[in-house]
Each structure stands twice: as C-alpha cells, then as structure tokens.
Amino acid sequence: MVIIGAGECGVRAAFALRENGYGGSITLVGAEKHLPYERPPLSKDAMISEEHPAPRTIASEHQFLERNISFLADTAVTGIDRKAKKVIFANGNSLAYDKVLLATGAIPRILPLAVESKHCTYLRSYDDALAIRARFQPGANIAIIGGGFIGLELAASARKRGASVTVLETQARVLMRGVPEEIAKIIAARHAQEGVHLRCGIELSGISDNDARATITLADGESLEADLVVIGIGATPVTALAEAAGLEIGNGIIVNEHLQTDDPAIFAAGDCCAFPLSIYGGRRVRLEAWRNAQEQGTLAARNMLGLAEPHLSVPWFWSDQYDLGLQVSGLADEGSTIIRRDLGDDAFILFHLASDGRLVAASGIGPGNAVARDIRLAEMLIARRAYPDPAHLAASDIKLKSLLAA
Amino acid sequence: MSDWIEACTADDIDEEDVMRFDHEGRTFAIYRSPDDEFFATDGLCTHEHIHLADGLVMDDIIECPKHNGRFNYKTGQAKGAPVCVNLRTYPVKVEAGKVLIQLSQ
Ligand SMILES: Cc1cc2nc3c(=O)[nH]c(=O)nc-3n(C[C@H](O)[C@H](O)[C@H](O)COP(=O)(O)OP(=O)(O)OC[C@H]3O[C@@H](n4cnc5c(N)ncnc54)[C@H](O)[C@@H]3O)c2cc1C
Numbered sequence: 001m002v003i004i005g006a007g008e009c010g011v012r013a014a015f016a017l018r019e020n021g022y023g024g025s026i027t028l029v030g031a032e033k034h035l036p037y038e039r040p041p042l043s044k045d046a047m048i049s050e051e052h053p054a055p056r057t058i059a060s061e062h063q064f065l066e067r068n069i070s071f072l073a074d075t076a077v078t079g080i081d082r083k084a085k086k087v088i089f090a091n092g093n094s095l096a097y098d099k100v101l102l103a104t105g106a107i108p109r110i111l112p113l114a115v116e117s118k119h120c121t122y123l124r125s126y127d128d129a130l131a132i133r134a135r136f137q138p139g140a141n142i143a144i145i146g147g148g149f150i151g152l153e154l155a156a157s158a159r160k161r162g163a164s165v166t167v168l169e170t171q172a173r174v175l176m177r178g179v180p181e182e183i184a185k186i187i188a189a190r191h192a193q194e195g196v197h198l199r200c201g202i203e204l205s206g207i208s209d210n211d212a213r214a215t216i217t218l219a220d221g222e223s224l225e226a227d228l229v230v231i232g233i234g235a236t237p238v239t240a241l242a243e244a245a246g247l248e249i250g251n252g253i254i255v256n257e258h259l260q261t262d263d264p265a266i267f268a269a270g271d272c273c274a275f276p277l278s279i280y281g282g283r284r285v286r287l288e289a290w291r292n293a294q295e296q297g298t299l300a301a302r303n304m305l306g307l308a309e310p311h312l313s314v315p316w317f318w319s320d321q322y323d324l325g326l327q328v329s330g331l332a333d334e335g336s337t338i339i340r341r342d343l344g345d346d347a348f349i350l351f352h353l354a355s356d357g358r359l360v361a362a363s364g365i366g367p368g369n370a371v372a373r374d375i376r377l378a379e380m381l382i383a384r385r386a387y388p389d390p391a392h393l394a395a396s397d398i399k400l401k402s403l404l405a406a
Numbered sequence: 407m408s409d410w411i412e413a414c415t416a417d418d419i420d421e422e423d424v425m426r427f428d429h430e431g432r433t434f435a436i437y438r439s440p441d442d443e444f445f446a447t448d449g450l451c452t453h454e455h456i457h458l459a460d461g462l463v464m465d466d467i468i469e470c471p472k473h474n475g476r477f478n479y480k481t482g483q484a485k486g487a488p489v490c491v492n493l494r495t496y497p498v499k500v501e502a503g504k505v506l507i508q509l510s511q
Pocket residue numbers: 004005006007008009010029030031032038039040041042043075076077078103104105106123124125150238241269270271272287288289290291293316317318319320
C-alpha cells in the first residue's frame with residue numbers, strides 16, 4: 001500500500017490500515033521535510049506563542065517504527081504508472097503498489113497580481129508559519145488579502161503580537177463562504193473592536209514593491225503600504241499527479257462514495273478530493289477541514305482493504321479568533337430558514353432548515369467552547385436527517401439531547 | 407483517610423453529563439453516567455488542555471469540545487486521534503448525596 005501525502009489524512013490512513021488488520025507493507029510518502037504535523041495551530045497558537053513554536057506532530061518516528069510504517073520524508077512522488085502499478089519518485093526510483101491513496105491536500109490559491117512581489121506571502125506549511133511569525137512585530141504594518149478563515153485568524157494573531165493590521169476583502173462581507181451573515185457580523189465587529197482595519201467590497205488593482213515594503217493600489221486609486229502582505233484567498237486542490245495519471249478531475253480528484261477514483265486501485269481523500277456527500281443527496285463537494293481529513297483517511301484505508309463502506313459523515317469545522325470559538329456542522333447553504341437559539345454568555349446557535357423542515361446545518365459562535373456541545377448534538381440530528389420542531393430548537397430551556405431521544 | 411474531597415452534590419449533575427470541579431489550582435471533570443454512577447478524571451484534554459466539562463457525554467465517552475477527541479471517562483482511555491494520551495482517573499464515592507473524589511493516590 002502506498003500513501004502519497006503525509007498530512008492529517010495520509011497519516012490517519014497509514015495507521016488505520018494497521019488498525020484494521022493489514023499486515024503487508026505500508027509506505028507513506030511526504031514532500032515536506034518534517035515529521036507530519038497539524039496545520040490548524042499554524043494560524044493560531046504558533047503565531048502568538050511566546051516561545052519558538054515547535055510543529056505539533058501527528059505521529060512520531062517511534063510510532064511509525066512500532067506500526068511498521070515506512071515514512072519517507074522530503075520525498076515527492078512525480079508520477080503514477082497505472083499499467084505497471086508503480087509510483088515514481090523524483091530521483092527516478094519506483095515502488096510497486098497494490099493500492100494507492102492520494103492524500104495530496106491543497107495549496108493556497110495564488111493571487112496573479114502578487115506574483116512579482118517579494119513582500120507577498122501565503123500560509124500553508126510550518127515553514128510558511130515561521131516566516132510570517134517573524135514579521136508579526138509590534139509596529140509592523142501587515143496587510144491581509146482575503147477575509148476568510150486563514151486571513152481572519154492571522155489578523156487576530158497579528159493584533160495579539162502588536163502589529164497593525166488591515167484586512168482587504170473583495171466580497172461585501174467577511175466569511176462569505178460557509179458562514180451565515182449573522183455570525184460573520186459578530187466576527188467582523190470583534191476584529192474592529194480589536195483595532196483591525198476591515199475593508200470589505202474593495203477591488204485590487206496592483207501591488208508594487210520597493211526595498212522595504214509593498215504598495216497595494218485599489219481600483220478607486222487609493223493606496224496602502226505594508227511591510228508584509230499575507231494572501232489568504234482560498235486553496236486549490238493538489239491534483240497534478242492524478243491528472244497526469246489520467247484520473248478524472250473536477251474541483252479536486254473525483255471519487256465515488258467509497259473515495260475510489262475511476263481507477264479501482266487508486267483512492268483519494270482529504271482536501272484534494274471531490275466526493276459525493278450522501279446527507280445532501282450526493283451533492284459533490286470538496287472540503288478543507290481537519291476532521292474530514294482524518295475521517296476520510298480512515299475510511300479510505302478501510303476501503304483499500306475492500307470493505308466498500310460509503311462516506312456518511314456530516315462536515316464539521318471550527319475556527320478560533322481572539323477568545324471567540326466558531327463551529328459549523330453541515331453546509332449552511334443547504335438551508336432556507338434560520339432558527340436562532342441563545343445559549344447565554346453571548347453564545348448562540350443558528351439552525352439551518354431546508355424548505356421541507358429538515359435540519360441540514362447548524363452554526364454557532366461564542367466565547368471559548370460555549371457552542372461545542374450543542375453543535376455536536378445538532379450534528380447528530382443532521383446525520384439522522386431529523387425534522388425537529390423549530391419551536392423546540394429555539395427554546396433554550398429544552399435540551400437538544402432530549403430532541404435526539406425523540 | 408482525609409484525602410476525600412467533596413466535589414459537588416449528586417443533584418448538581420444530570421445523568422449522562424459532566425461538571426467541572428476546581429481544587430487547589432487543579433481542575434477535574436466529574437461525570438454521572440447514564441446508569442447513575444459517578445466518575446472523575448483530570449479536567450483538561452490531553453491534546454490541547456481544553457476543559458472537558460464543556461464537552462458531550464455519550465454513554466461512557468466524554469468527547470472534547472475542541473476537536474472531538476474521545477475518552478472513556480470510566481477508565482481514562484484515549485479512544486484515538488487526535489487524542490493519544492490517556493486521562494488520569496480518580497476514585498469517586500457518593501455519601502449522603504455528596505460526591506467525593508480521592509485525589510492523593
Ligand atoms: C493555517 C491553517 C489553519 C487551519 N485551521 C483549521 C481549523 O481551524 N479548522 C479546520 O477544520 N481546518 C483547518 N485547516 C484545514 C486543515 O488543516 C486541512 O483540512 C487538513 O490539513 C487537510 O489534510 P490533508 O492531509 O488532506 O492535506 P494536507 O494537510 O495539505 O497534506 C497534504 C500533504 O501532501 C503532501 N504532498 C502533496 N503532493 C505530494 C506529492 N506528489 N508527493 C509527496 N507528498 C505530496 C504535501 O506536501 C502535504 O504535506 C487549516 C489549514 C491551514 C493551512
């Protein structure tokens with residue numbers, strides 16, 4: 001078994017193969033030079049910790065040895081020969097496979113305007129995080145292009161480090177994708193309160209460099225100076241390898257409900273794949289979420305062993321900004337009506353109901369983990385395709401757990 | 407032995423629920439199982455030191471509110487990624503409606 005990509009998904013898959021009784025050889029190939037590590041802290045703790053942040057590793061050398069998983073760091077797979085069933089490495093060596101998992105993840109979307117600028121950067125890897133962190137100094141002028149999760153988490157971190165921060169967003173509001181307006185407003189207000197200059201609805205016209213700084217020009221002629229420009233305008237799936245191997249590609253590597261590509265010996269999972277989401281009637285999506293990468297890694301491993309289990313879970317992700325915790329389960333754009341439930345302490349949850357009354361998503365925000373428990377219960381209701389009484393959802397004195405029992 | 411500490415009363419916790427208990431700079435989580443027994447563990451998740459008492463109890467599992475790491479709160483056993491380090495557990499007894507936990511051991 002060969003797993004290409006040693007992120008959250010690939011590592012989970014490698015261990016899951018062993019946990020499910022596979023005794024043969026497992027090779028996990030990763031292009032990065034570090035032991036596999038978690039990405040979510042890169043925009044959060046790793047930016048603000050007093051001490052130099054060590055990568056938060058997912059697995060140790062010892063665990064790989066113990067499970068007899070051969071982990072090749074700093075090694076890129078450059079080709080897949082499907083006829084000969086071999087993967088090919090940059091140095092020309094090859095390795096035969098029985099089944100392959102593509103867990104190649106995603107990389108930041110490039111802003112064409114910024115390609116010439118040496119003051120513009122992106123965040124995906126631990127090394128990116130260290131470089132950005134070094135520039136988050138008191139008094140530094142940081143511009144962030146993109147008011148999505150990574151941009152806003154970085155904005156919060158940069159403020160904590162005492163830098164001055166401007167966020168530029170071309171859309172009418174922040175977090176356009178996946179977060180309802182009522183919650184985006186709270187997050188935007190909090191950033192404003194912390195001193196972030198949040199500019200939505202802008203249009204960029206150019207970025208030019210001098211030695212020390214970049215100048216960002218807007219379409220209306222205004223210009224802004226920044227010591228560092230961090231671009232967070234979304235991510236694109238890493239599909240080149242799959243494409244060159246002749247596999248079907250859409251917004252990601254196309255897989256069926258078993259996470260299998262159009263070649264039955266090749267699977268794809270995590271941020272790189274577009275899969276049918278069964279709770280929404282097979283709507284094809286690509287997720288960029290940590291728990292999904294783990295769950296799909298586990299599922300792909302089981303299916304590489306022939307279990308043929310369908311993907312059933314409900315999408316879920318979180319984001320932390322300042323002391324605010326946001327969690328969303330399901331895809332909010334599936335809903336047409338919103339029911340609000342207040343949890344106290346400025347925490348609340350929005351339930352998203354489809355036109356026929358089915359609960360399809362829930363999004364919540366509050367201090368710390370105030371919304372976690374109820375979001376998790378909502379997730380179970382969503383997984384059951386429940387039609388809860390809207391009055392019960394709104395009534396904070398009725399426990400969500402009791403709706404689950406019903 | 408005088409190392410039994412009163413954490414709360416039995417009525418403070420619903421069945422299949424959890425409560426936070428702080429004592430001398432340490433934090434614990436006290437659980438009441440669906441079959442009405444009481445248990446205690448360290449209060450912080452072994453992944454990122456998050457208070458488990460904000461999490462969800464299902465049968466004998468406590469699920470961390472932050473990234474859904476799961477532990478068996480009766481044994482402290484970590485149930486898999488992202489948590490791999492077990493939770494410490496503490497003996498618990500209920501006397502006259504009071505929940506007592508034994509810390510030094
Ligand atoms: C800064 C940041 C913060 C985040 N915060 C959150 C959050 O708060 N909540 C949340 O739910 N999600 C968050 N995410 C998303 C989450 O980290 C991803 O969904 C998850 O990492 C996806 O895992 P993956 O294994 O599919 O892909 P990746 O983590 O991208 O791993 C893919 C790996 O494959 C390697 N690779 C690619 N091609 C090859 C090749 N040809 N040969 C060898 N190796 C190759 C890459 O180098 C990479 O290491 C965040 C992501 C980032 C970047």
